[in-house]
Amino acid sequence: MADQSAPQDNPAKAWSGRFSEPVSDLVKRYTASVFFDKRMAAQDIRGSLAHARMLARQGIIGATDLADIERGMAQIAGEIERGEFAWNLDDEDVHLNIEKRLTALVGDAGKRLHTGRSRNDQVATDIRLWLRDAIDTILGLIREFQLAVLELAEHHADTPLPGFTHLQVAQPVTFGHHLMAYFEMTRRDAERFADCRKRVNRLPLGAAALAGTTFPIDREFVAAELGFDEVCFNSLDAVSDRDFAIEFCAASSLLMTHLSRLSEELILWMSPRVGFIDLADRFCTGSSIMPQKKNPDVPELVRGKTGRVNGSLIALLTLMKGQPLAYNKDNQEDKEPLFDTADTVIDTLRIYADMMGSRVDADGTRAFNVRVKREAMRAALRQGYATATDLADYLVKKGLPFRDAHEAVALAVRGAEKRGIDLPEFTLEELKAEMAEVPRAVPLLEADVAHVLTVEGSLAARQHIGGTAPTQVRAAIARARAALA
Numbered sequence: 395m396a397d398q399s400a401p402q403d404n405p406a407k408a409w410s411g412r413f414s415e416p417v418s419d420l421v422k423r424y425t426a427s428v429f430f431d432k433r434m435a436a437q438d439i440r441g442s443l444a445h446a447r448m449l450a451r452q453g454i455i456g457a458t459d460l461a462d463i464e465r466g467m468a469q470i471a472g473e474i475e476r477g478e479f480a481w482n483l484d485d486e487d488v489h490l491n492i493e494k495r496l497t498a499l500v501g502d503a504g505k506r507l508h509t510g511r512s513r514n515d516q517v518a519t520d521i522r523l524w525l526r527d528a529i530d531t532i533l534g535l536i537r538e539f540q541l542a543v544l545e546l547a548e549h550h551a552d553t554p555l556p557g558f559t560h561l562q563v564a565q566p567v568t569f570g571h572h573l574m575a576y577f578e579m580t581r582r583d584a585e586r587f588a589d590c591r592k593r594v595n596r597l598p599l600g601a602a603a604l605a606g607t608t609f610p611i612d613r614e615f616v617a618a619e620l621g622f623d624e625v626c627f628n629s630l631d632a633v634s635d636r637d638f639a640i641e642f643c644a645a646s647s648l649l650m651t652h653l654s655r656l657s658e659e660l661i662l663w664m665s666p667r668v669g670f671i672d673l674a675d676r677f678c679t680g681s682s683i684m685p686q687k688k689n690p691d692v693p694e695l696v697r698g699k700t701g702r703v704n705g706s707l708i709a710l711l712t713l714m715k716g717q718p719l720a721y722n723k724d725n726q727e728d729k730e731p732l733f734d735t736a737d738t739v740i741d742t743l744r745i746y747a748d749m750m751g752s753r754v755d756a757d758g759t760r761a762f763n764v765r766v767k768r769e770a771m772r773a774a775l776r777q778g779y780a781t782a783t784d785l786a787d788y789l790v791k792k793g794l795p796f797r798d799a800h801e802a803v804a805l806a807v808r809g810a811e812k813r814g815i816d817l818p819e820f821t822l823e824e825l826k827a828e829m830a831e832v833p834r835a836v837p838l839l840e841a842d843v844a845h846v847l848t849v850e851g852s853l854a855a856r857q858h859i860g861g862t863a864p865t866q867v868r869a870a871i872a873r874a875r876a877a878l879a
Contacts, residue, residue, distance in 0.1 A: 422483060422484065422486075423483065425486070425723070425726075426483050426486050426487065427486065427487045427488075427726050427729065428481055428482070428483060428485065428486060428487050428488055428491055429481070429483075430729055430730055430733065431487050431488045431517075431520075431729055432481055432488045432491070433524075433733065434488055434520045434521070434523075434524045434729075435471075435474050435479075435488055435492065436471070436474075437519075437520045437523035437524045437527070438488050438489055438492055438516070438520045439467050439470065439471055439492065440523060440620065441516065441519045441520055441523060441599060441620065442463075442467065442492070442507060442516075443463070443464060443467055444599075444616045444619035444620050445507070445510075445511060445599060445616060446459075446460055446463045446464070446507055447460065447615075447619060448611060448612050448615050448616045448619070449506075449507075449509060449510065449609075449611075451612065451615060452609075452610050452611060452612055454509055454510065454609055454610070454611075455503070455506050455507075455509065458503070459502075459503040459506055460503075462500035462501070462503035462504075463496065463500065463503050463504065463507055465499075465500065466495075466496045466499040466500040466503070466504060467496065469499060470492055470495055470496060470499070473495075479491075479495070480495075482494070487513070487517075488520070489513050489516055489517065489520075490513075493507065493508065509609060510600075510602065510607045510609040510611050511599060511600070511602055511607070512601075512602045512603035512604075512633070514601070514602070514603050514604065514633040514720070514721040515598045515599050515600065515601040515602055515603075515629075515632060515633050516599065517725075518598035518599075518601075518632060518633050519597065519598050519599040519620075521636075521639065521728070521729070521732070522594050522595070522596070522597075522598065522622075522638065523620065525594050525638070525639065525642060525732070525736070526591060526594050526595055526621075528642075528736040528740070529587050529588075529590065529591045529594065529642070530591075531740055532587055532736070532739055532740060532743065533584055533587055533588065535740060535743035535744060535747060536580050536583060536584045536587070536649075536743060537584070537878055538743070538744075538747040539580060539743055539746050539747040539750065540577055540580055540581070540874070540878060541747075541878065542746075542747050542748075542750040542751035542752075543573050543574075543576055543577050543580075543750055544577065544871055544874055544875060544878075545751065545752060546570075546573055546750060546751075546752070546762055546764060547569075547570040547571075547573040547574050547577070547867070547871055548570065548868065548871050549570070549762065550568065550569035550570045550573070550766055551568060551570035551571075551864050551867040551868050551871065552568055552570070552853075552864035552867070553568055553569040553570065553766060553768055553771065554566050554567075554568060554569075554768075554771060554772055554775055554849045554850075554853065555567055555568060555569045555571075555572055555670070555771045555774075555775075556771065556774045556775050556778060556780055557572070557780075557862075562778065563774065563775065563777060563778020563779070563780050564778070564780070565780055565781075565783055565784075565852065566775055566780045566781065566849045566852045566853055566862070567853075567862040568853060568862055568864060568867055569766060569771065570864075570867045570868075570871070571862040571866075571867045571870075574867065574870050574871065574874070576652065576655075576656050577874055579652040580649070580652060581874075581877075583645065583648060583649040583652060586645040586648065586649075587642075587645050587649075590638070590641045590642050590645050592623065593637075593638050593641060594638045594642070595621075595622050595623045596622060596623065596624055596625065596626050597613060597616060597617040597620065597622040597624070597625045597626060598625075598626045598632035598633060599613065599616055600613035600616065600625065600629075600632075601626065601629035601630075601632035601633050602629070602633075603633070603720075603721070604629060604630055604633055604634070604719075604720035604721060605629055605630075606629045613625045629720075630719045630720045631719075633720050633721045634717065634719050634720040634721050634722070634725070635714070636710065636713070636714055636725060636728050637714070639710055639728055639732050640707065640710045640711055640714065642732070642735070642736075643703070643706050643707040643710055643731070643732065643735050644707055646703050646706075646707070646735045646736070646738075646739045647700075647703050647704050647707050649739060650696070650699065650700040650703045650704070650738070650739065650742065651700060651704075653696050653700070653742060653743075653746060654696060654697045654700040656693075656746075657692075657693035657694070657696040657697045658693075658697060660673065660690060660693045660764070661690050661693050661694060661697070664690050668770075668774075669767055669770045670766070670767055670770050670771050670774070671764055671765060671766055671767060672765045672767070673690055673692075673693075673749070673763065673764060673765070674749075674761075674763040674764075674765070675688070677690070677691070677692045677745075677749050677763065678690055678691060678692070679691045692745055692746075692749060696742055696746070699738050699742060702734070702738060703735050703738055703739065705731075706731035706732070706734055706735045707735075709727075709731045710728060710731055710732070713725070713727055713728060748763070749763050749764070750763065750764060751763060772849070775849055776816045777816075779807050779810065779816065779817055780849070780852070781817055781818070781846070781847045781848070781849065781851075781852045782803050782806075782807055782817060783803075784846050784847065784851065784852045784855065785799075785803045785806065785817065785843070785846060785847060786799040786800055786802075786803045787799075787846075787855075788843055788846045789802060789803070789835055789838055789839075792838040793838070794834055794835055794838060798832055798834060798835065799835065801831075801832055802829040802831075802832035802835035803829075805828055805829055805831055805832065806820070806825060806828040806829055808828075809824075809827075809828035810828075817847050818844070818847040818848055822839060822840075822841060822843065822844070825839055825843070826839050
């Protein structure tokens with residue numbers, strides 16, 4: 395029987411010479427990551443090629459070795475793209491699978507590729523490359539969502555909608571103005587992802603296992619080859635921290651929270667009890683038992699998937715909180731939550747950009763996937779005394795202290811409730827009678843108060859940046875389009 399402690403020509407593991415018995419099948423399955431980290435194969439190949447070019451440039455490997463590595467990697471990339479690559483559990487992860495195949499293709503040149511690096515700095519580089527690509531995709535999709543929102547907002551820049559606080563009718567706004575709130579939220583989300591990208595875009599390669607390498611490497615060359623802004627300046631930190639992944643998940647959680655809030659509103663608005671909107675059929679499903687049902691499944695799932703993304707953030711925070719320097723096997727658990735978060739955000743943005751957008755029908759007319767029921771929105775404004783604050787402002791502008799104006803209008807609202815009418819339905823004399831308990835208010839009421847109490851008057855009065863006057867809504871949309879150009 396062969397001595398298992400002796401070095402083997404073709405060891406099962408890159409590190410097996412140290413061990414006197416093979417790893418059990420259970421441990422192999424438990425510790426392997428290849429079946430989820432293989433999605434970083436393209437990034438692993440990019441990083442390896444940049445590393446190989448640096449090694450050749452520094453005279454650490456020869457030009458022939460570099461040519462063999464480049465040839466072998468091109469073949470491997472093609473095999474992976476065509477689905478022909480044989481992923482092997484025994485080779486643990488994406489890095490060793492590719493390295494083993496490369497060695498089989500080009501011999502010793504493949505074995506020399508790992509000179510001056512470790513899987514620790516290799517995987518940290520792969521993750522950053524992969525995440526940088528994901529962030530770029532997300533930033534593009536946020537822009538698509540925002541463009542869809544702007545188109546819908548512009549179409550409804552002057553469509554009156556109740557503004558709510560505590561889910562009670564508060565003041566009139568427009569549907570376009572309401573949608574622009576979500577544009578602003580996602581603009582900040584885009585800023586967070588762009589800012590996160592700066593910290594993702596730093597090169598760990600060259601840190602090796604934890605202490606750097608004795609070979610005369612050129613990290614700045616590799617950084618330039620791979621498009622990194624700079625290198626990580628401490629080798630221990632470079633291989634061991636995943637704060638950039640945590641930051642990405644935090645930005646993702648905020649984005650999903652904003653989309654979840656929009657989802658909640660769409661769900662409420664689509665309810666027959668509210669009836670403000672309808673969603674195009676292709677974003678909804680029916681019931682297996684109730685034939686009349688039309689369920690807003692997409693917004694409901696976005697609302698649910700937000701919890702999933704939040705969970706990934708907590709998972710990564712918990713993963714890192716107790717780790718001493720430097721690399722620990724715990725960090726293998728960073729990838730699945732990170733991948734799942736990126737996948738969820740990307741899928742959500744794609745479907746939301748479509749759902750909030752429009753299409754041109756066969757007759758040439760443009761149809762929005764969020765179909766607004768204008769009359770239902772206006773009817774709701776007649777139920778909550780939405781222009782009461784405008785009436786108080788009117789009295790204040792005539793010289794009445796605000797607290798007295800507040801009291802006078804509250805009396806008018808109480809009277810309207812008793813009569814079952816809205817404030818604009820009062821005659822001037824009736825309104826004065828309702829405010830009689832605040833004598834200073836009564837002589838201030840004149841015929842022009844009728845316009846103040848209308849929805850259109852209320853909207854037009856908020857004529858300032860950020861206000862809900864239709865002209866200001868259109869101005870906000872114009873600014874937003876210019877920012878996205």
